Amino acid sequence: MSFELxxxxxxxxxxxxxxxxxxxxxxxxxxxxLRFINFxxxxxxxxxxxxxxxxxxxxxxxxxxxxxxxxxxxxxxxxDQTAYRPLREAPRISALISAIGVSFLLENLxxxxxxxxxxxxxxxxxxxxxIAVGGLRVLPLTFLVPLVTAALVMGLLYVVYRTRPGxxxxxxSRDIETxxxxxxxxxxxxxxxxxxxxxxxxxxxxxxxxxxxxIHPYMGVFPGFxxxxxxxxxxxxxxxxAVLGGLLLGTxxxxxxxxxxxxxxxxxxxxxVLLIVxxxxxxxxxxxxxxxxxx
Amino acid sequence: xLELIDLHVRYGGIHAVQGISLRVRPxxxxxxxxxxxxxxxxxxxxxAGLVRGGLGGRILHTPPGGETVSLAGLPPEKIVARGLxxxxxxxxxxxxxxxxxxxxxxxxxRSDRKxxxxxxxxxxxxxxxxxxxxxxxGGTLSGGEQQMxxxxxxxxxxxxxxxxxxxxxxxxxxxxxxxFQIIRRINQEExxxxxxxxxxxxxxxxxxxxxxxxxxxxxxLSGPGRELLHDPKVKEAYLGx
Ligand SMILES: Nc1ncnc2c1ncn2[C@@H]1O[C@H](COP(=O)(O)OP(=O)(O)OP(=O)(O)O)[C@@H](O)[C@H]1O
Ligand SMILES: [Mg+2]
Numbered sequence: 396m397s398f399e400l401x402x403x404x405x406x407x408x409x410x411x412x413x414x415x416x417x418x419x420x421x422x423x424x425x426x427x428x429l430r431f432i433n434f435x436x437x438x439x440x441x442x443x444x445x446x447x448x449x450x451x452x453x454x455x456x457x458x459x460x461x462x463x464x465x466x467x468x469x470x471x472x473x474x475d476q477t478a479y480r481p482l483r484e485a486p487r488i489s490a491l492i493s494a495i496g497v498s499f500l501l502e503n504l505x506x507x508x509x510x511x512x513x514x515x516x517x518x519x520x521x522x523x524x525x526i527a528v529g530g531l532r533v534l535p536l537t538f539l540v541p542l543v544t545a546a547l548v549m550g551l552l553y554v555v556y557r558t559r560p561g562x563x564x565x566x567x568s569r570d571i572e573t574x575x576x577x578x579x580x581x582x583x584x585x586x587x588x589x590x591x592x593x594x595x596x597x598x599x600x601x602x603x604x605x606x607x608x609x610i611h612p613y614m615g616v617f618p619g620f621x622x623x624x625x626x627x628x629x630x631x632x633x634x635x636x637a638v639l640g641g642l643l644l645g646t647x648x649x650x651x652x653x654x655x656x657x658x659x660x661x662x663x664x665x666x667x668v669l670l671i672v673x674x675x676x677x678x679x680x681x682x683x684x685x686x687x688x689x690x
Numbered sequence: 691x692l693e694l695i696d697l698h699v700r701y702g703g704i705h706a707v708q709g710i711s712l713r714v715r716p717x718x719x720x721x722x723x724x725x726x727x728x729x730x731x732x733x734x735x736x737x738a739g740l741v742r743g744g745l746g747g748r749i750l751h752t753p754p755g756g757e758t759v760s761l762a763g764l765p766p767e768k769i770v771a772r773g774l775x776x777x778x779x780x781x782x783x784x785x786x787x788x789x790x791x792x793x794x795x796x797x798x799x800r801s802d803r804k805x806x807x808x809x810x811x812x813x814x815x816x817x818x819x820x821x822x823x824x825x826x827x828g829g830t831l832s833g834g835e836q837q838m839x840x841x842x843x844x845x846x847x848x849x850x851x852x853x854x855x856x857x858x859x860x861x862x863x864x865x866x867x868x869x870f871q872i873i874r875r876i877n878q879e880e881x882x883x884x885x886x887x888x889x890x891x892x893x894x895x896x897x898x899x900x901x902x903x904x905x906x907x908x909x910x911l912s913g914p915g916r917e918l919l920h921d922p923k924v925k926e927a928y929l930g931x
Binding site: 578 | 765775784786796
């Protein structure tokens, strides 16, 4: 492989990895607080992509992106309030089953409302017009996705580590009862967690649709599943772990095919191989905490 | 300040608190003494809103200059916002948060951000060790230091009523003395009312204005702390003869 091609693949790795990372953060944050996997998360990603598709028909692209992100946030909060909140005291398996139900509901609702036909996604022309950098021809999108992701992740880390609700979030993840005793209203913090996670998933959905410009009701299934694996690989419960797991998974997928194109038919299997290998050597993931109960 | 009338706490088939009544007047230190399993923690946990089912009787709170309100059914976060803070049994420090963050969490119910910073300094003045270690994760503190952090954290909500559940548990004798001195200072200098649960009956009775003795869910004796200190029954059962 030429050096130029290698560099190009590094960028591709970061782009794909960033998208996995953004989705993975939502899984890991919800798990960190409620200790269950929100299987509907991948579908929020899908709804984000649809929302910008329709919003873009009415308003300029940047505004449409904001609408899509806000809409997906609200959807995430709504899902929690209606499908998970009534089950807070129930065994964890109930919430898990409820999550699977919400996932089917959102997918089938999308088929009904948006039809099952794939639609061409919005791609602002300047993002997909190749530019020459050194000896390379790259799409601005390839730079933009990791940059936007980095900015979003830094914003999130600021909220989690530098604000009062962030402090409450970190406290809840360890000891709900004590945190309530300190005056934290748990449901507000959980809503914030779903809102933030869903906003990041929608951002990922918007960028995903630019890179693979086709949207359909089941587009969230595989990215969601792989991002979940990325979250486990990074150490579920850890935001930094989710980012690391996402980038690692993106790199493995892109590089394995770059070095050995005959593997391209197995693209979706790498995530599972990575999961198995990492969990054999590091049962709690790369940055996960030891001795915490997992499902 | 606080009045419990015929309080019951049941956990499934276990009747942990069997109809106790007690009163905490503003400015007092009131202590609740009893053997393991007598129902002391259940009582303060009920006041703090941490007992969800199985609660009976009345829990009445009268804030300074305010109206009497029943606390039963209020969630814990509303109760701390009303000025009743619990420093729970076993400290319950958040081990991954720094000392400073644990204190800030204690002030979560408040909206006066500037005053909170000042109160943090007051807690540091009370426990200088915490200031030295303000950046350290709470879990890396020693048991005694964690206890100080737990007391400091409860103070950060500026409670009118501070409930302390066995603050001297597991501390070396010198630290026990220090903790009791500090409890007294919190009461006298800061004017906070205190409900103190203790195994160390001697120390607790010595500083308490009022004391209640709990045996298997019932109050069997009550009176001014100093009186109970000299009561023959108390001497035999709780003060080692
Ligand atoms: N969550 C619970 N579920 C079931 N039983 C409980 C629960 N909490 C307490 N109990 C029972 O209630 C009784 C009173 O417990 P409590 O913790 O109030 O005692 P205590 O006076 O604080 O004792 P100690 O001095 O050991 O802390 C005990 O028999 C205990 O086993
Ligand atoms: Mg107890």
